[in-house]
Amino acid sequence: MSEGLCSLCLKGADKYTDAINIARLALMYMPHSPRAYLLLGSVLSLRPESRDKARKAFEKALSMRPKLLRAHFGLVDLLIAETKYLDAIARLSLTQYVGRDVVFAKLGDVHTLNQSFGLALPQYHHALALNPNCVTALRGVDRVEKLLRGDGDASQYDDLMDDRRQSSGSA
Structure with missing residues (x-):
């Protein structure tokens, strides 16, 4: 699910806005779902100015489900982008x-x-x-x-x- 939205984000600013709104809706309707936080982090990580928020979303997903591999990979991708x-x-x-x-x-x-x-x-x-x-x-x-x-x-x-x-x- 998050991969499709992220690819939409790469196609333009309007699509990014749509994707972030959908991610926020998912979080609103499923506030206890690590996948909702994963989706939000995946969308936020597409913009350099939102990396800190993306990191928090991935960490929240991991606090709910520590073995969520995609959340770990999301954090790793952020660290790579920062050359850490x-x-x-x-x-x-x-x-x-x-x-x-x-x-x-x-x-x-x-x-x-x-x-x-x-x-x-x-x-x-x-x-x-x-x-x-x-x-x-x-x-x-x-x-x-x-x-x-x-x-x-x-x-x-x-x-x-x-x-x-x-x-x-x-x-």
């Missing part, structure tokens, strides 16, 4: 118990952004061990290997950020 990679790694380390490929692939991505390539590769390989078809991990391994060979450049990081934006809703 070590904090993002620490947050993701809390979710490793889930044992899903997306967690390890995202952890590999953050290590790559932090230029910790030696730590990124094992995370990608762990994701691929869980799901050999994990596209994010396959791209991550390829990206890191190119960077280690010296074939990559700054655009590799731009590609990584583009991949993160596209897949953040699918976690």
Whole structure:
């Protein structure tokens, strides 16, 4: 549900207003639902000026349901946007118990952004061990290997950020 609204937000300011209104309505009708707070945080996180409010919404969702992976990922995406990679790694380390490929692939991505390539590769390989078809991990391994060979450049990081934006809703 939140992915569809977030993609609408990216299409224009009017759509953003619609999405924020829908998220607030969801919160009004379901004030005890962590998914309503997740939706609100997802919409708010699309605007840099609303990141603090988004963080509070994700944290509220986690206070209600501590294992809500999408809320953890929302906080991680905010930390990545603020280039707080070590904090993002620490947050993701809390979710490793889930044992899903997306967690390890995202952890590999953050290590790559932090230029910790030696730590990124094992995370990608762990994701691929869980799901050999994990596209994010396959791209991550390829990206890191190119960077280690010296074939990559700054655009590799731009590609990584583009991949993160596209897949953040699918976690």
